[in-house]
Amino acid sequence: MHVPDGFIDAPVSAVAGVVAAGAVAVSLRGARRELDERTAPLAGLVAAFIFAVQMLNFPVAAGTSGHLLGGALAAILVGPYTGVLCVSVVLLMQGILFADGGLTALGVNITDMAIVTTVVAYAVFRVLVKVLPRTRRSVTVASFAAALVSVPAAAVAFTLIYAVGGTTDVAISKVATAMVGVHVLIGIGEAVITALTVGAVIAVRPDLVYGARGLGQPLKLRVGGELVDTPAAPAAAPAAARSSHRTVWITGLVTSLVLAGFVSFYASASPDGLEKVAQDKGIDAKTEKHATEDSSPLAGYGVKDVADARVSGGLAGVIGVGVTIVAGTGVFWAVRRRRSADTSPTSLPEGV
Structure with missing residues (x-):
């Protein structure tokens, strides 16, 4: 659903850019509460995984394909604020390096693919986990439903943006019907990928899934006719936890490289x-050539001069995963360090 240059006029693209910049600024601040020493590197990995899976277009109808948007997956794994940043990093890398998604349309793409999908998906997810049984399976089911809804929601958002700033004269009703219809089908693929990924992570390290935090129920014992909480189980040894976290990270990175590279x-x-x-x-009548199409050696998801x-x-996929994970991890570690600085004793007001 990457919008190229020329679909949306300059004024609306500029407004979308302001909205996107504001949302990213809010997300940078909100992500400080979501990221810690465990989840900061995981967030960079999530961004790289989304980049890799977005290269895997799957058929949804005759002559039409779809790909992961990733907002639901990112929000559930690392939090909604961090999720917006994950997808934004992916879109930025794709726009600059791979000529995928217009540069003047970057604000439109972030608004549509990062903000709308993340906000809608996480809202649906939170509602469902409150009403479903407090189990890991419920988290997976809620992930499926949230991802399923997020994709047609993004299609509706694009239609509204096009209704205000579209550069061609096409009946909005026709655009809406076509966009929502095909993206409901794409949403099924998004839901399957999201549920499988969340389910895989929650099976081995449920503590790393942001959306699963606080869902566990303490085991009750009946003592003297009354139910009492059992003593808390001892925390896993730090070394074992670090080793398990490293295993998850390496597995995710290898999976991303295989998906993108092969x-x-x-x-x-x-x-x-x-x-x-x-x-x-006919809404592509005024599509403009991408600004980096001739200058980027990775434009079109291929390495220039490699026959x-x-x-x-x-090679392009592997490079993309590498660049995305470095850029994403850098951003998230910077946000994490800022949080540490804000909460350090020396940063407290005098007298506190």
Whole structure:
């Protein structure tokens, strides 16, 4: 659903840019409460994983494909504020290095794909985990539903943006029907990927899943006719916890590299939902050439001057995962360090 330059006029793109910048600023502040020494590197990994899986377009209808947006996955794994930042980092890397998503449309893409998907998904997720039984399976079920809803919500958001700032004269009702229809199907794929990923992480390290925090119920024992809490189990040894965390991180990184470097070659070549609707309805009539299409050596998800398509695409994917995880981890560690500085004794007001 990457919006290219030329779909949305300059004034609306500028407003979307301001909205996106404001949301990123708020998210940077909110992420300080979500990130700690365990989740900061995990957040960088989540961004890299989203980048990798977005390369895996899957068929959803005749001549149409879809790919992960990632807002729901990021929000549930590392928190909604950090989730906005994860997807924003991915979109920035894609726009600058891979000519995917217009640079003047970056604000539109962040608003649509990072903010809307994350906010909607996390709201749905929180409602469901409150009404469902407090189990790990409920977290997975809630993840599926949240991701499923987030994708057509993003389609509706794009339609509203296009209604205000679209550069072609196409009936909005036609755009809305086509966008929502195809993205409901894409949402099913998003939901499956999100639920499987969250389920895999929660099976081995539930403490690393932000959306699962506080869901555990203490075991009760009946003593003298009354239910009492059992004594808390001893915490895992720090060394064992670090080793387990490292295993999760390495597994996630290897998986991301394999998906981007090898599996992506077999992804569907059909246009994604937005591209297909744009072609069918004519809203791509004023699409502009991407600013980095000729200058970036990775434009189009291939390495310039590498003739073999498999090798070129695989190298581009691996480079993309590497750059995204470095950029993302750098951002999240900086946010984490800022939190540490804000909460240190020397940062407290005098007399406190």
